[in-house]
Amino acid sequence: MKEPLRAFLRGHFGAVNEHAPYADELLREFLGLGPLHAFIPTALGGQYQGAASCLEVVEETSYWSVPLGLTLGIAGSLFLRPLVRFAAPAVRDAVVGDFLSGPALGGIMVTEPTGGTDIFSLHTAYTDDGARLRLRGTKCWAGLTGRAEHWLVAARLARGDQLTKRLNLVYVPLAAPGVRVETVFDALGLRPIPYGQTRYEDVEVPRSHLVAVPGQTGLRVIYETLFRTRLGMPAIAAGLCRRLVDEATQRVGNRSSFGTLLADYDQVRCRLEELRAKAEINRRLWRFACLWMDRHEDVATDYALVNAAKVVSSETMQTAADAALQLFASAGYRASHLVGRAYVDARPFLIFEGSNDVLDENTFQAVLGGQGRFDRAAVTAQLARYGLAFPDQVPAVAMAALDGPEAGRQRQQVQLGRLVSWLLVLALLQHDEVADPDPADPSATDLGVRLACRRLAELAAALPYLS
Numbered sequence: 001m002k003e004p005l006r007a008f009l010r011g012h013f014g015a016v017n018e019h020a021p022y023a024d025e026l027l028r029e030f031l032g033l034g035p036l037h038a039f040i041p042t043a044l045g046g047q048y049q050g051a052a053s054c055l056e057v058v059e060e061t062s063y064w065s066v067p068l069g070l071t072l073g074i075a076g077s078l079f080l081r082p083l084v085r086f087a088a089p090a091v092r093d094a095v096v097g098d099f100l101s102g103p104a105l106g107g108i109m110v111t112e113p114t115g116g117t118d119i120f121s122l123h124t125a126y127t128d129d130g131a132r133l134r135l136r137g138t139k140c141w142a143g144l145t146g147r148a149e150h151w152l153v154a155a156r157l158a159r160g161d162q163l164t165k166r167l168n169l170v171y172v173p174l175a176a177p178g179v180r181v182e183t184v185f186d187a188l189g190l191r192p193i194p195y196g197q198t199r200y201e202d203v204e205v206p207r208s209h210l211v212a213v214p215g216q217t218g219l220r221v222i223y224e225t226l227f228r229t230r231l232g233m234p235a236i237a238a239g240l241c242r243r244l245v246d247e248a249t250q251r252v253g254n255r256s257s258f259g260t261l262l263a264d265y266d267q268v269r270c271r272l273e274e275l276r277a278k279a280e281i282n283r284r285l286w287r288f289a290c291l292w293m294d295r296h297e298d299v300a301t302d303y304a305l306v307n308a309a310k311v312v313s314s315e316t317m318q319t320a321a322d323a324a325l326q327l328f329a330s331a332g333y334r335a336s337h338l339v340g341r342a343y344v345d346a347r348p349f350l351i352f353e354g355s356n357d358v359l360d361e362n363t364f365q366a367v368l369g370g371q372g373r374f375d376r377a378a379v380t381a382q383l384a385r386y387g388l389a390f391p392d393q394v395p396a397v398a399m400a401a402l403d404g405p406e407a408g409r410q411r412q413q414v415q416l417g418r419l420v421s422w423l424l425v426l427a428l429l430q431h432d433e434v435a436d437p438d439p440a441d442p443s444a445t446d447l448g449v450r451l452a453c454r455r456l457a458e459l460a461a462a463l464p465y466l467s
Contacts, residue, residue: 005033005057009064016247016338017331019065021191024147030068031103035061039076041084044093045100051290055235059286062239066345067192069236071105074143074193077232079106079152082169082225088208091171095150106150108169108225109139109198116141117358119167119222124200125158126170133210135170135203138182141352145196146181149174152211153200154222168218169211169225178203189344223300230310230353231289231299237313237320237349238282240342244324245275245441247338251328262327271323277451278316280444284428285309292386303366304382307359308421314349314356321346360417361410367420376402379420383427391426395453398423401460411466419459426452 012026013019038054040046048054054076062069080099083092083106098104115121124137135155142151150173157166172179184196212218249272252262262268289309293299299306321342325332332339350356364374370385371378379402380390398419407413429448438444 002033005030005035006060008033009061009068013064013068013338017334018336019338019341020336022065022067027068027071027192028103031105035072036076036080036099036104039072039080039084040096040099044084044096046096051232051293052287055232055286055290058232059235059239059242062236063243064239066236066240066342067190069239070143070190071193073229073232073236074107075105075148077229078108078225079148079150081228082108082152082211082221083150083171086169086211086213086221087171088210091208095171098150104150105144105148106152107142107144107148108152108154109142110154110222110226111139111141113138113140113197117355119154119219120165122154122156122167123163124153124155125163126155126168127158128207128210131207132204133170133207135172135178135200135205138197138199140197141185141195142198143190143193143195145194145198146174146184147194152225166218167222169221170205171209171211172200172203172205176203176205189341189346189348220298220300224298226353227299227302227306228293230306231293232286233310233349233353234282234285234289234313237317238279238286240317240346241275241279241282241320243338244320244342245272245279248272248275248324248327251331268327271327273447274451275320275323276441276444277447278320280438280441280448281425281429281452282313282316283438284431284448285313285425288428288431302386304363304420304424305386307354307363307366307417308424310353311356311359311363311418311421312425314346317342317346317349356418357414360414360421363417363420364407364413365417367417374402374407374416379423382420383424386424388424388427388431391423391430393449393453394423394426395457395460398456398460401463404463409467412463415459415463415466419456422452422455422459426456 008030035057037046038057039048041048058069058072061072083095110116112122112124124139126133126135137155152169153172154167155170157164178201180199182197182199184194187195212221252268255262324339325343328339334340367378367382368374371381383390401419407416429445429452
């Protein structure tokens with residue numbers, strides 16, 4: 001990351017007890033430093049040279065501010081990257097030029113008042129007369145509602161009064177006639193990022209605004225977009241967890257209770273070790289995700305890897321914030337405190353970009369569908385798809401769960417799907433290509449292995465009680 005950007009973040013978010021929602025002026029100043037240029041290829045005037053070039057910026061930004069890190073994820077991964085890859089050159093170049101010349105923002109609209117994860121239940125529709133598209137429908141809970149100038153809108157092709165199953169992304173500027181932001185929600189967390197409801201009433205755009213690949217279904221483009229974004233979520237989690245490690249370590253090293261320094265209590269040391277383990281797990285996840293994305297043009301069928309990245313990163317974010325709040329106690333239970341904000345801001349990551357419960361079941365089905373069965377051999381084959389070996393040190397109770405009775409109930413499938421995600425994490429911690437220890441914390445790898453093993457044991461031990 002460029003030093004001016006790091007200096008800006010340190011200057012505005014360095015104080016642990018001054019994390020009130022920032023104003024639009026701060027956001028514009030931040031964007032003016034060009035962090036989103038990391039998502040634009042060098043051939044188009046940007047600085048993108050591979051997935052790591054943008055996720056490094058996301059991680060460092062998230063260390064200082066999770067809402068700002070997520071803003072980069074929304075505008076960069078959910079908007080710019082698919083626009084650059086799939087939009088018509090004339091549309092792409094005009095929009096990219098706006099991002100290069102000023103503090104522009106973009107986003108994606110998928111969720112509707114009737115639901116979001118069930119993508120075939122969407123009712124927003126467009127008609128296509130060969131020259132222009134006409135769009136109508138209502139979208140909600142899109143990050144940067146009313147603030148971003150550029151949008152990709154998921155909609156179904158309508159023929160007469162019938163909605164087809166053909167889904168596509170349509171580029172729609174916020175300023176287009178017929179676009180109306182109806183309300184901005186009083187969201188519980190991530191307060192600087194507006195979420196709301198937007199209505200599209202007979203919005204007309206040129207047919208060139210269809211963001212699609214000839215010969216491919218639009219659903220494939222949507223999955224490719226969402227899957228790459230999920231693969232980048234560990235960068236946000238790694239940034240937050242690193243910050244929580246640093247702040248919590250300083251806190252317990254300077255405060256005493258019952259005549260003993262907090263850092264000298266075994267339970268406190270245990271919490272710090274878990275924070276370090278979660279930071280390392282997410283660091284490994286996003287680094288491996290970068291290698292995978294750079295080597296594969298299409299990740300739209302990489303369910304187990306993508307789901308693991310999203311599920312584990314969001315889970316560790318939430319539990320890390322909870323542990324840090326326990327260490328800070330009442331000092332951190334404030335809306336303007338870094339830890340208090342993290343506690344609230346981390347929670348929605350388990351919901352958006354695909355609910356974790358849905359993704360866990362999806363992982364189970366991916367293993368089952370790939371091999372026709374769910375057992376150790378099937379999981380081994382799934383890991384091999386990503387160049388990973390079945391890990392050592394798997395707890396006996398988890399091994400027994402893999403070869404146990406067939407999971408007949410959804411709750412068991414969800415649990416086993418999450419177990420597969422943590423098996424992937426354990427395999428990744430032992431994977432040579434990303435096995436180099438963090439120079440700032442060389443023992444974190446062992447802590448990560450221990451945490452992954454404990455999580456596997458917890459998940460497996462609960463299975464009999466879910467029947």
